[in-house]
Amino acid sequence: KNEVEQSPQNLTAQEGEFITINCSYSVGISALHWLQQHPGGGIVSLFMLSSGKKKHGRLIATINIQEKHSSLHITASHPRDSAVYICAGWAGGFKTIFGAGTRLFVKA
């Protein structure tokens, strides 16, 4: 079992749908990253959060430290949101633990 688990692994949605990607972790972490990787490969950091909720445009990230769970929500999804979304936990020091990623495809 991975220390950082994401679900679902793959997700296909219709344009406009509300999307939720979940991340659960079994180790103690100080902060959690949500990353976006487009087909070209480059990675963009969407959020880093250690508590509560953050919002940026149509993206919302939440984290519950007690339950060791984080979610990434995309409202009014669009085909350009198609990408792999990766959650990564920062365990202190220089250790970052990556989830396997959720592959999202949004159909027009």
Added chain:
Amino acid sequence: GAVVSQHPSWVICKSGTSVKIECRSLDFQATTMFWYRQFPKQSLMLMATSNEGSKATYEQGVEKDKFLINHASLTLSTLTVTSAHPEDSSFYICSARDSGLAVYNEQFFGPGTRLTVL
């Protein structure tokens, strides 16, 4: 936000040659940079942690003589794949941690370098 660049973005080389990949933090100083490798449809695998002015720390199973890392300045780290072979073909990604940020130092990722060894 902070920007990390990588050069080249892609490279094709013959087996047996060496390839150098650069990772630069463009608008911040990074005492620590990370080198990752990613195989198709898999997540990032940390290869080594690069520390400015000192030797890199390699993860278990990563050959330090094969993957030479130099972090000569606060804005530049290089990864040299020596005597490359087809099995070294992969997507290499670096990230940098902003030395100026306190506590939860966020990592900023480069765009990656796709290496193909023929």
